[in-house]
Amino acid sequence: MVNPDPSVAISVEGLRKSFGDREVVRGVSFSVARGECVGLLGHNGAGKTTTIEILEGYLARDGGQVSVLGTDPVQADAAWRRRIGIVLQDMEVFPTLTVAESLRMFADLYPAPRAVGDALELVDLGRLASTRVGRLSGGEKRRLDVALGLIGNPELLFLDEPTTGLDPSARRDLWELVGNLTGSGVTIVLTTHYMDEAQTLADRLVILADGVVAAEGTFDELVERLGDTTTISFREPDAVRVAAIGQHLGVALRVDGDRAEFSSAKPQTDLQRLLRWAEEHGVGLEHLVVQRSSLEDLFLSIGPDGQDATVGATTGARR
Amino acid sequence: MSGVTILVSQTRHNLVATVRLGAAIALGVIMPVVFFVGAAVLFGAEALGGDSPVVVRGAGETPDLRTFYVGGFMAYAVLYAAFVASLPELVDIRERGLLKRLRGTPLPLWTFVAARLAIALAVTVIGVTAIGVTGRLAFGVTTSPAALPGVIVLTIIGTSMFLCLSFAIASFARSNSAAQGMSNGVGIVLALISGVFFAPSILPDAVGDVARYLPLEPLANSYQSLYVTDASGLGLDLGNIAVLVGWTIVAIAIVAVRGFRWKPFQQR
Known part of the structure; x- marks a missing residue:
């Protein structure tokens, strides 16, 4: 399939691939616009590497349609390869x-x-x-x-776990470089296990689970689907006080060691009530943390089999 | 970039990497010269009958054992440079993911193969020359200048054959260690039964009959034939050349049927 739309760098429709009896990619569909950075995420064995290798022209697919820079990677020639850049997960030159x-x-x-x-x-x-x-x-x-x-000055760059092994400073430098590349019009497909990296770099995320697209969208869209909640946590070793706070706020607090936390859909109101209660009872809330749902929460909510998704996961294609 | 420009660049960079690695020079040049000198000194002495003529199959007699060794160790140098050193290096760059990465570039397939051949030829030419020069300077072993084209043609044919066999066997070797075991095992056995260390006459007839259809004996026999007193011109035995070309075709057929593996073995 040759994609006639020049604004689309990658188009994948109903992609399938099996190894032996095991179908590891089961009808994946997504697209990447030119100049966009898309993060491809998923648990180990979700089908990320297989999908990427089909897009890079390393693997032949069993079914579906794929167009990368207007060319089917199966028929890739030298002219097509001049336009792409690849950073493999494991590679060492001489x-x-x-x-x-x-x-x-x-x-x-x-x-x-x-x-x-x-x-x-x-x-x-x-x-x-x-x-x-x-x-x-x-x-x-x-x-x-x-x-x-x-x-090679590529139009399209595949980055497979690019910051593995880098120290925090080098990671930040590479993030800046990737940002500059997308700013100059380079299309990037990024796979990473670092959620903060995907959140920072990717314009859009495609999350695979068990060979299908479990979720797709911008970070904000995905978090909204997860239920845009905020977690409020603090150090409180006294179980009696934890129970009292929960009763006062009307929420069930989760206890992990000496920390207590609860999810809030109205963080400003709940935080005010919590602080007021603490003041009235002369209790100091140590290590108070207020944190919005993260990509990591989203990722963890999608199980390896894609069945535990709380974000309206689909089994199959979504554009 | 034209294919020729890419070939020149690939050859240059691969050659630098290979030379710095050292295995090809050690196995294809230094070891053959050391073994040749050792064998010629130890067994080529007059007191041990080293000055007796040695019969070269189909060609006649070399004047002594030292002359016989020159041709034998030229073939040994080609075997070790183009096969014993090449096979593990090929598997090594595949297993470290470099071949896969290169497959994702505009590198034309033929330039990769041609670069590997050019590198193997560079080392085998040095090895064969080193054996010939050492034989002449240290032991006074000479042949007719007219035999030089034959030496060149044999070196090209032999190097091409062993390199093709490297590509064929690389498709079975799952790791660098496995490749080293295979190449060294095959190399030692071939060297022992193919008239390199010993004259074929001291081996059982059955071994000699089998060896003449294996890749090394016809090459050693052809080099040795060029050192028989009346050798001239190409002096090549067509039967030997047919065996060498036959093994080259077998190796190419294996690669064609099994497919050359660009990805590391642990990857699908």
Whole structure:
């Protein structure tokens, strides 16, 4: 299928793939607009890697329609591959080549590559240009992988767990880089296990569970479907006081160790009532935390089999 | 980028990586020279009958054992550079995900294969030359200058054959360790029964009869034939060449039927 709509970078309809008797992708459908960053999330075994590898042209599908930059990846040729960049989850170039030599080796495959020096600066590896790859740390190798994915100036970039092994500072730098790339029009498909990363980088999220799309939308849309609740928690080791607070607020408090928490649909009102009660009873609420539902809550609410979803999960396609 | 430009770049970078890794040079150049010198010194001495003529199948006699060793260890150098060193390296870059990553680039398939062949040829040419020069300088073993084209053609055919066998067997090797075991095991057995360390006449007839249809003996026999006193021109035995080409075709057929594996074995 060739997608006639130039504003669509990726179109997936009813995608299916089996390995032996096991169907690991069971009718997945979603689309990615040009210039958009879409996060593909899911538990281990949800079908993320299989879906991504079909989009990258590594795997042939068993059913459904796929168009990536207007081309069916099964029929991908060199001209199509010049337009995409790939950052694999596990890959190591020759350990005996230097960082700059590795980038040059890949740059020579493309008609209009980035300058090696520019690519090095993008991932902050300029000072290690002459270092052999085998001597890099895990995080430095990961940054080199990202630079190799960018060296061909791709229109579409697949990022598979790009920040695994990076320290917090390097993660933030890479987030900034990804933000700049989408800002310059590069389309990005991101898979990650870091929910804060997906929340920060992705314009839209596609959550897979057991080979189907369990949820799809922007972060705000998904959180709204989850029930936009806020969790209020504090340290309170006295079980009697916990029960009294619950009675006063009219909610059931959950106790975890010496912490108590409850979910609130009206956090401002409930917080005021809680603070007033504490003041009237001369109780100090230590380690008070007010937190909106996170992507992690959403992710955890969708079980590996997609059955426990509380966000209106569908079994199959949704656009 | 044109295919030729990509080929040049791939060859250059892969060659630098291979040379720095050191295995190909150690196995394909240093070891053959050391073994050749050791064998020629230990067994090629007059007192041990090393100056006796050695019969080369289908070609005649070399004047002594040292001359016989030159041709044998040239073939050994080709075997170890293009197969014993190449196979684990090929599996290693596959298992570390590099082949899969390259498959996701515009790299034309033929440039990848041609680059691997160019690298193998670079090492085998050095190894064969080192054996020939060492034989001449250290032991006075010479052949007619007219035999040089034959040496070149044999080196190209032998390298191509063993590299194709590397690609074929790589599709069965699940790890670098397995590939090293396979390549070393095959290499040692072939070297022992193919007229490299011993003249075929001291082996049982049945072993010799089988060996002449395996990949190494016809190559060793062809190199040795070029060192028989009256060798000239290409001096190539068509029967030997047919066996070498036959193994090349078998290897290509295995790759065609089984498919060359770009992804690591643990991945689907």
